[in-house]
Amino acid sequence: MENIIVIGGGFAGLNLIKGLDPGKYRIMLVDRNNFHCFPPLFYQVASSGLEPSNISFPFRREFKNSKNVSYHMGHVKNIDLENKSLTTSYETLKFDKLVIAAGSTNNYFGMEGMAENVFGIKTIGEATYTRDEILDRLERGALCQDPERRRELLSFLVVGGGPAGVEIAGALGEMKRDILPREYPELNPEDVNITLVEGAPALLGAMSRDSQEKALKYLKDLMVDVRLNTQLSGYHDKVATFKDGREEYWETLIWTAGVCGEPMPGLPKETVGRGGRIIVDRYNRVKGYEDFLFALGDIALMETEKYPHGHPQMAQPAIQQAKLLAKQLNEGKFTTEFEYHDKGSMATVGKNRAVADLTSLSFGGRLAWLTWMFIHLISILGMRNKINVLLNWIWNYCTYSTSLRLLFRPTKYPLRRHWGD
Numbered sequence: 001m002e003n004i005i006v007i008g009g010g011f012a013g014l015n016l017i018k019g020l021d022p023g024k025y026r027i028m029l030v031d032r033n034n035f036h037c038f039p040p041l042f043y044q045v046a047s048s049g050l051e052p053s054n055i056s057f058p059f060r061r062e063f064k065n066s067k068n069v070s071y072h073m074g075h076v077k078n079i080d081l082e083n084k085s086l087t088t089s090y091e092t093l094k095f096d097k098l099v100i101a102a103g104s105t106n107n108y109f110g111m112e113g114m115a116e117n118v119f120g121i122k123t124i125g126e127a128t129y130t131r132d133e134i135l136d137r138l139e140r141g142a143l144c145q146d147p148e149r150r151r152e153l154l155s156f157l158v159v160g161g162g163p164a165g166v167e168i169a170g171a172l173g174e175m176k177r178d179i180l181p182r183e184y185p186e187l188n189p190e191d192v193n194i195t196l197v198e199g200a201p202a203l204l205g206a207m208s209r210d211s212q213e214k215a216l217k218y219l220k221d222l223m224v225d226v227r228l229n230t231q232l233s234g235y236h237d238k239v240a241t242f243k244d245g246r247e248e249y250w251e252t253l254i255w256t257a258g259v260c261g262e263p264m265p266g267l268p269k270e271t272v273g274r275g276g277r278i279i280v281d282r283y284n285r286v287k288g289y290e291d292f293l294f295a296l297g298d299i300a301l302m303e304t305e306k307y308p309h310g311h312p313q314m315a316q317p318a319i320q321q322a323k324l325l326a327k328q329l330n331e332g333k334f335t336t337e338f339e340y341h342d343k344g345s346m347a348t349v350g351k352n353r354a355v356a357d358l359t360s361l362s363f364g365g366r367l368a369w370l371t372w373m374f375i376h377l378i379s380i381l382g383m384r385n386k387i388n389v390l391l392n393w394i395w396n397y398c399t400y401s402t403s404l405r406l407l408f409r410p411t412k413y414p415l416r417r418h419w420g421d
């Protein structure tokens with residue numbers, strides 16, 4: 001029996017573990033979170049449409065009947081390839097084989113101070129923090145008597161016109177158009193400024209022209225201002241600077257514009273390539289360490305003729321790579337090169353407003369929205385989660401009203417300390 005450590009229980013890690021032969025491998029899953037979660041719906045957490053627990057599933061429950069799998073909570077601190085050991089925040093573990101499936105993290109392209117000053121939706125923690133920020137600004141805006149300051153408090157800038165940016169901007173637009181008049185009578189929706197900036201000449205760069213144009217129209221319908229060919233160059237003291245030299249005040253900046261591989265301390269420099277991703281061959285083996293080191297999913301850089309800069313950082317390449325690697329590890333031989341089967345892409349901008357490019361078919365509107373909901377629903381882990389999400393969606397669709405716009409402030413101290421007295 002070989003010891004195999006899998007770093008990361010996301011789409012790649014989880015599918016790999018499920019496919020590995022329990023008679024052949026003793027598996028240790030290392031993840032800093034004790035749950036698997038579903039990033040495509042993070043934007044709904046950030047916009048108070050779903051609770052974090054609706055799209056998260058505990059590893060211990062997932063593997064309760066798998067005697068060969070153990071879960072180890074911890075953040076990876078060091079990988080020692082020579083001694084085949086891994087050190088996390090809490091322990092050092094030995095392995096025979098190591099699979100790195102730690103995903104990606106925000107990339108601010110060298111802009112200073114961004115991590116401290118901007119909000120994100122890259123993890124469930126970030127999405128929850130962003131949700132609290134949005135609710136806080138709406139409440140403070142409702143109290144503010146100075147019209148100019150109120151407009152400042154209610155200014156939200158989304159940076160990045162990929163699916164995540166389009167989805168969070170659309171959700172904010174729905175809040176502005178449909179929820180504010182119902183729940184915040186003190187606020188005039190005109191005081192809320194939601195703007196999305198994208199450096200390229202179109203939104204959703206990887207999608208068809210038709211989908212790009214539809215998404216732009218949907219955002220406009222939802223009162224979102226979209227600026228294309230606009231690149232952010234910095235953000236300090238709530239002032240955003242753009243490449244053309246313009247400077248503007250934005251109270252809340254939500255960053256969705258770039259990712260890079262999650263850093264893995266201890267890996268030799270030559271194993272890391274473009275975008276901080278780990279260089280692998282067509283079998284997901286890390287170059288130079290083919291017999292025991294593997295990388296999968298967002299963090300893996302597999303350069304092929306069709307994908308010279310690596311596969312898209314999306315769920316499907318991660319899942320497909322994981323399934324193939326599990327099969328070849330079980331067989332003990334690597335005979336089949338990875339070939340990505342692109343099932344298409346989708347993005348939703350709001351109720352009845354989505355775009356879908358599925359193989360040769362491109363469509364939008366309600367049909368795309370229903371397709372998007374169906375595909376996402378069946379992909380969420382756990383029957384209870386699926387039912388909760390579906391009930392939430394039906395409720396929100398019929399009433400525009402959710403009980404989730406709650407501003408919890410977790411603290412171990414008496415609450416007044418939280419307010420600074």
Ligand SMILES: Cc1cc2nc3c(=O)[nH]c(=O)nc-3n(C[C@H](O)[C@H](O)[C@H](O)COP(=O)(O)OP(=O)(O)OC[C@H]3O[C@@H](n4cnc5c(N)ncnc54)[C@H](O)[C@@H]3O)c2cc1C
Pocket residue numbers: 007008009010011012013030031032033035036037039040041042043074075076101102103104121122123163164262263296297298299313314315316318346
């Ligand atoms: C907001 C958002 C929306 C998205 N929407 C879509 C979509 O609609 N369709 C689509 O196909 N893709 C979408 N994606 C991309 C998709 O989520 C990723 O491509 C996919 O999750 C990659 O899978 P993975 O297993 O490589 O990494 P992940 O799913 O990110 O899993 C990585 C795991 O590693 C753990 N981890 C990370 N670093 C460490 C560390 N240092 N120590 C210990 N554990 C660690 C994490 O906790 C996590 O559990 C979206 C991503 C985001 C952020």
